[in-house]
Amino acid sequence: MEESERKEIESILKSSIKTTEEDLNGLKNLTKPIAPDNAIGRLSRMEAINEKSVNERAVVNAENKLQMLKEALRRLDKDEYGECLNCEEPIPKARLKVMPESTVCLKCAQARE
Ligand SMILES: [Zn+2]
Numbered sequence: 809m810e811e812s813e814r815k816e817i818e819s820i821l822k823s824s825i826k827t828t829e830e831d832l833n834g835l836k837n838l839t840k841p842i843a844p845d846n847a848i849g850r851l852s853r854m855e856a857i858n859e860k861s862v863n864e865r866a867v868v869n870a871e872n873k874l875q876m877l878k879e880a881l882r883r884l885d886k887d888e889y890g891e892c893l894n895c896e897e898p899i900p901k902a903r904l905k906v907m908p909e910s911t912v913c914l915k916c917a918q919a920r921e
Pocket of ligand 1: 892897913916917
């Protein structure tokens with residue numbers, strides 16, 4: 809990978825890490841224990857519980873993404889970044905710019921689903 813591309817990916821990764829960390833902090837505030845009925849206001853307790861579990865899933869997703877982004881940054885440092893872990897073909901730059909945490913090419917990602 810060329811130095812200019814490496815730098816570009818590095819800055820995309822770093823800003824994605826920052827946004828994901830911010831999202832995660834916001835989401836964690838939404839998954840605090842549910843207060844008793846009278847403290848909830850507009851939402852019923854059941855709705856609040858549903859919402860909490862949606863947010864808890866979002867926390868897990870954000871934590872996974874954060875881990876993948878940090879891992880991608882490590883691979884970038886070690887010059888192992890940008891190769892599909894499955895078929896070892898280079899992952900297209902366009903995909904890396906949209907999903908910098910990608911570890912497989914689009915073809916392999918679709919085959920997995
Ligand atoms: Zn592949």
